[in-house]
Amino acid sequence: MTSGRFGSLVILLSLALGGFALRAQTAPAPLTLEQALALARTRNPSLLSGRQHVTATRASEVTAGFRQNPSFTLSGADVSLPANNPANPYSYTANVSRLFERGEKRRWRLDVARAATDVTQSQYGDTERQTILQVKQAFTNMLAAKAALKIAGDNLASYSRTVDLSKARLNAGDISATDFDRIDLQLAEFEADTNAAKLDLIQASDQLQLLLGIARSTTTFDITGTLDPPALTQTLEQMEQSALAARPDYQAAVQSVRVADASIHLADAEGTTDPTVGGEYERTATYNSAGFQISIPLRVFDRNQGEKERTRYEAQASRFAETAARNQVINDVDQAWAGYEAAVEMATRYNNHFVAEAQRVRDNLEYSYRHGGTTLLDYLDALRDYRQVNLGALTANQQVWLSIHQLSFAAATEILP
Incomplete structure (x- = not known):
């Protein structure tokens, strides 16, 4: 009785461990595009590095806001001599001084630093925009690779059935061995297509995993989505207006103008004279005294003329750069829109006409060939046309999605609902 209970317990424990192992080996759920983008934003090393750079740049605002530190000097003379020596009495001197900035230098330093931080933030936004585009493209390419593998597998399975049927006809004496060999040789082409599609899928998966910050790619990684x-x-x-309002590279160009304007004010302020004011206390023997000092540099030659002129030219250059960036934004959107329209036109022709037609031709010739109504060459041509048309439709749909991603990239806006 005891041994029976022990055996039941062992069986239950084995089942539990087996179930745990099965769950541990279960592949993770396929990622959607939104999940992949969220993962890239949190794990992509380039984006993580860019965010740290923005934080480091923002710390320069603290340095720019510093006021001038006062200076304290303490000195003594003849301190080792007797205090009652009238010829060389000891003396102690304490001096406190501070430079006072004029021309609102601190204000303009802060403006330059803050504007520079804004430029860095926009540059990071542009890096993120480019990374997101790469993730979208890699995601779409992997979806296309999965679909291409399915097409290749379906074609291989369909032709394998033809080979099996031909084998049966050979055994029954309906066809010659040479005819069967010709049929069997064509199987290598379909197997090669399948192997090539598998390799394309592996490479597309590895590329996407790299962008998602996955250090070592895994074969259990999968995605889900549609190419319709x-x-x-x-x-x-609307796309053009969205781009001008949201493109981070254009915003960086606009912010660079603000940096240049603030630099002009800072250069003018650096040309002003900064006095140094100090106070002094001195004790000599038994006598105490106090005094003050004011130091004013005489800016006879150096009035920061070079920086004043340089910053004004830099500001003009920044304004030209802003105009160029604006024109580039409009041009990018226009080109992306033209690419989208061309891709949609091609995909519409394939999806509304050629795919169904190629399938009808293949099905009719397959039926006819299996019943002796057509030649092998006609049937193989139909299979090749079917394969090419389906791959063409897949490529056309892929191009539509890639053009949409490019349009979103150009407009810096998610244009899909």
């Missing part, structure tokens, strides 16, 4: 072309509701004019 979506419909956009925005117009070209």
Whole structure:
């Protein structure tokens, strides 16, 4: 009785451990595009590095806001001589002085530092925008690779059934061994397509995992999504306005103008004279005295003329750069929009006409060939046309999505609902 209970316990424990091991080996759930983007924002090393750089740049605002420190000097003379020596009495001197900045230098230093931080933040935003585009492209390419592998697998399975049928016809004496060999040789082409599609999928998966910050790629990684072309509701004019309002590289160009303007004010302020005011206390033998000092540099030659002129030219250059950046934004959106329209036109032709037509031709010729109504070459041509048309449709749909990602990148706006 006891041994029976012990055996039951061992069986239950084994089942529990087996279930735990099965759960441990279960592949993670496939990622959606939104989940992949969220993962990239939190784990991509380049983005993590960029955020730290922004934080480091912001710390320079603290340095720019510092006021001038006072100076304290303490000195003594003849301190080792007797106090009653009238010829060389000891003396102690304490001096406190401070430089006072004029021309609102601290204010303009802060303005330059804050504007520089804004530029760095916008530059990081542009880095994030480019990384997000790379993730979207890699995600779409992996979806396309999965779909291409399915097409290659379906074609291989379909043709394998033809080979099996031909084998049966060979055994029954309906076809010659040479005809069967010709049929069997074509199987290598379909197997090669399948192997190439598997390799493309592995490489696309590795590229996406790299962008997501995964140190070592894994074969259990998977994604989910569709390549069906979506419909956009925005117009070209709306895309252009969104780009001008949101493009971080254009915002950086605008902020660089503010940096240049603040630098002009700082250069003018640096040309002003900063006095140094100090107070002094002295004790000589038994006598105490106090005094003060004011030091004013005479800026006869150096009035910061070079920096004043340089910053004004730099400001003008920044304004030209802003105009160039604005023109580039509009041009990027226009080109991305043209690419989207061309991709949609091609995908529409494939999806609404060629795919269904290629499938009808393949099905009819497959049926005809299996019943002796057509030649092997005609059937193989139909299979190749079907494969090429489906791959063409897949590529067209892929290009629609890539053009949408490019348009979102150009406008710095998520244009899909």
